[in-house]
Amino acid sequence: MLGQAPPPVATTERPWGTWAQAASLLRAQRMTKRDRGKAGRPGPPVRTVALPRGEQRDRGSRGHGQPPPRGDLPCSFRGHRTLPLPPPPTPPLSGPLPAGLSQWFPALEVLDVSGTGLTEMGTELLSLPCLHTLLAKNNRLGGPGSLPKGLGQAPLARSLRVLNLSGNRFSEVPPALLQLRGLRSLSLGGNRLQGIPPDIQELHSLEFLYLGGNFITAIPPELAKLPSLRYLVLCDNKIQSIPPQLAQLHSLRSLSLHNNLLTYLPREILNLVHLDELSLRGNPLVVRFVRDLTYNPPSLQELAGRTVKTRNIPYTPSDLPEGLVRYLSLASNCPNPKCGGVYFDSCVRQIKFVDFCGKYRLPLMHYLCSPECSSPFSSASQSSTSQSESDSEDEASVAAHRMQKVLLG
Amino acid sequence: MFYWCLSPHLILTNETTDKLQMCSSEVMEQPVQTETWKARSLEELIRILHQIFAEDKVSVEEVQALMESYESNPEEWLQYAKFDQYRYTRNLVDNGNGKFNLMILCWGEGHGSSIHDHTDSHCFMKILQGNLKETLFEWPEKKGNGEMTKKSERVLRENQCAYINDSIGLHRVENISHTEPAVSLHLYSPPFNSCNTFDQRTGHKHKVTMTFYSQFGERTVCATGAPQENN
Numbered sequence: 001m002l003g004q005a006p007p008p009v010a011t012t013e014r015p016w017g018t019w020a021q022a023a024s025l026l027r028a029q030r031m032t033k034r035d036r037g038k039a040g041r042p043g044p045p046v047r048t049v050a051l052p053r054g055e056q057r058d059r060g061s062r063g064h065g066q067p068p069p070r071g072d073l074p075c076s077f078r079g080h081r082t083l084p085l086p087p088p089p090t091p092p093l094s095g096p097l098p099a100g101l102s103q104w105f106p107a108l109e110v111l112d113v114s115g116t117g118l119t120e121m122g123t124e125l126l127s128l129p130c131l132h133t134l135l136a137k138n139n140r141l142g143g144p145g146s147l148p149k150g151l152g153q154a155p156l157a158r159s160l161r162v163l164n165l166s167g168n169r170f171s172e173v174p175p176a177l178l179q180l181r182g183l184r185s186l187s188l189g190g191n192r193l194q195g196i197p198p199d200i201q202e203l204h205s206l207e208f209l210y211l212g213g214n215f216i217t218a219i220p221p222e223l224a225k226l227p228s229l230r231y232l233v234l235c236d237n238k239i240q241s242i243p244p245q246l247a248q249l250h251s252l253r254s255l256s257l258h259n260n261l262l263t264y265l266p267r268e269i270l271n272l273v274h275l276d277e278l279s280l281r282g283n284p285l286v287v288r289f290v291r292d293l294t295y296n297p298p299s300l301q302e303l304a305g306r307t308v309k310t311r312n313i314p315y316t317p318s319d320l321p322e323g324l325v326r327y328l329s330l331a332s333n334c335p336n337p338k339c340g341g342v343y344f345d346s347c348v349r350q351i352k353f354v355d356f357c358g359k360y361r362l363p364l365m366h367y368l369c370s371p372e373c374s375s376p377f378s379s380a381s382q383s384s385t386s387q388s389e390s391d392s393e394d395e396a397s398v399a400a401h402r403m404q405k406v407l408l409g
Numbered sequence: 410m411f412y413w414c415l416s417p418h419l420i421l422t423n424e425t426t427d428k429l430q431m432c433s434s435e436v437m438e439q440p441v442q443t444e445t446w447k448a449r450s451l452e453e454l455i456r457i458l459h460q461i462f463a464e465d466k467v468s469v470e471e472v473q474a475l476m477e478s479y480e481s482n483p484e485e486w487l488q489y490a491k492f493d494q495y496r497y498t499r500n501l502v503d504n505g506n507g508k509f510n511l512m513i514l515c516w517g518e519g520h521g522s523s524i525h526d527h528t529d530s531h532c533f534m535k536i537l538q539g540n541l542k543e544t545l546f547e548w549p550e551k552k553g554n555g556e557m558t559k560k561s562e563r564v565l566r567e568n569q570c571a572y573i574n575d576s577i578g579l580h581r582v583e584n585i586s587h588t589e590p591a592v593s594l595h596l597y598s599p600p601f602n603s604c605n606t607f608d609q610r611t612g613h614k615h616k617v618t619m620t621f622y623s624q625f626g627e628r629t630v631c632a633t634g635a636p637q638e639n640n
Contacts, residue, residue, distance in 0.1 A: 167588035189587030213587035
């Protein structure tokens with residue numbers, strides 16, 4: 001479960017009244033303690049604050065009081081771990097976070113403002129020195145200014161570990177979010193995202209990324225640069241292909257791809273050695289052998305480049321124009337171990353099926369340097385489509401060890 | 410009316426379709442008196458279940474109505490609701506003196522099960538929090554090699570209780586919400602710890618063993634071994 005403050009089931013928090021109500025109640029409590037002669041020794045600081053949830057979305061009265069002037073408070077609010085929570089007779093908050101948040105609760109670690117109709121989270125966030133969990137799901141965030149400017153310089157950028165913005169209206173990942181370098185868990189499920197920014201790689205501590213239920217059509221290869229990513233959810237989107245670079249996510253344990261527009265997977269996916277869970281149902285995965293018939297013959301440049309590479313013809317940067325030197329550096333090795341050839345732009349795409357655990361047949365995409373190059377999965381020469389039926393047993397048994405579970409259907 | 414006998418062999422008779430499932434020849438003839446229960450707490454629900462299952466004959470409608478009558482109160486089941494980041498969990502609540510297993514399943518956002526059967530047992534599923542989508546499938550053909558046939562689907566709301574058994578079909582259960590976790594209360598009778606999962610595209614089945622994430626509120630640590638299915 002992503003970004004939930006303990007306890008995981010969210011309905012047990014007693015609902016809040018307005019800030020002013022809560023404050024006055026606190027004050028009353030303090031007074032009572034004083035009257036009883038107990039020392040007003042501050043207890044552990046307030047760690048968790050949850051605002052009332054409600055169905056009403058209209059901008060009624062803001063409901064949140066201004067923090068009282070310093071002199072008015074009997075003592076600071078540091079003295080409370082749990083706040084007595086009166087039931088909410090008043091409509092929930094809407095609009096920005098209440099002013100004075102960090103003044104009132106300087107030791108705040110967990111803030112849950114889910115379901116409060118928020119349209120923006122203002123500068124109040126910037127002064128919270130040790131917030132590690134921010135839950136703001138089911139609000140109206142998504143417009144410009146949803147996140148405050150200067151987030152990257154705030155203490156939050158280092159302290160925040162969990163951010164849940166699911167059920168909002170984001171159509172793009174807000175750039176400010178990418179400054180939260182300490183983020184471990186991010187949920188943007190159920191928004192309106194059209195894509196994933198390549199700069200997602202900035203969140204290098206990210207372990208959990210939930211992007212299910214959006215309108216994402218493609219995955220940037222930069223996503224694979226997240227070294228600690230263990231849980232990646234991309235279900236219920238419009239993704240048509242998976243970049244082979246995703247195989248570099250060595251820490252990945254669970255990959256959710258169900259209900260997308262995938263017809264095949266890159267064969268590199270078998271390299272994800274720690275992958276325990278892979279969900280693929282609800283994709284139009286091809287079930288028959290498919291060969292890419294639109295093979296464009298290689299250009300003269302490509303043929304020359306191939307020859308240079310395969311025959312190890314030596315060259316130095318002074319021998320060739322810079323553009324050609326760069327071109328030669330982009331050679332890809334043909335995956336066929338028996339081939340040893342290279343290709344640049346011109347390659348054959350084939351979809352082969354790998355039998356997994358004797359249960360499922362995964363359609364995996366292979367690139368070959370030419371139609372004549374024999375497939376990595378056949379020792380004999382290419383014959384007809386019947387070959388697709390008997391795929392490499394070795395590859396399958398390797399896959400069986402690597403993937404504990406494939407939820408295909 | 411559905412009712413069954415708690416003899417070693419599970420009998421399933423459906424008076425409307427007359428399908429006899431198991432090999433035992435015992436056929437229920439006297440209808441069971443169906444009571445209308447109201448469970449006012451989880452504890453009371455369990456107590457009444459024990460009472461019902463102490464009898465030789467149990468009515469499906471009675472159990473379903475009882476389960477539905479309990480109004481979910483998180484404070485009563487929070488201790489069993491242990492979530493896992495990657496997949497849904499099964500948390501044993503009561504083992505019904507060997508007659509049934511009562512467990513709570515916790516589904517994070519997007520978590521779902523594979524298509525599965527119920528090993529000739531009765532399965533009741535009540536929503537305690539959130540919503541769960543249930544998709545029913547026909548049994549695949551013997552040597553099935555085609556896409557499995559979807560029968561129906563529905564979204565179950567809080568406090569609703571669904572029922573299924575192998576003669577009705579197979580199902581997939583999933584939390585389709587991307588923002589809310591879901592919690593469900595399941596009763597299986599007789600208890601079982603293995604079942605078959607099915608590949609929707611081919612109908613191929615595969616036997617799996619089920620494990621508990623926690624039992625009676627205590628986290629169970631399982632040794633890693635063969636792939637396991639939480640079902």
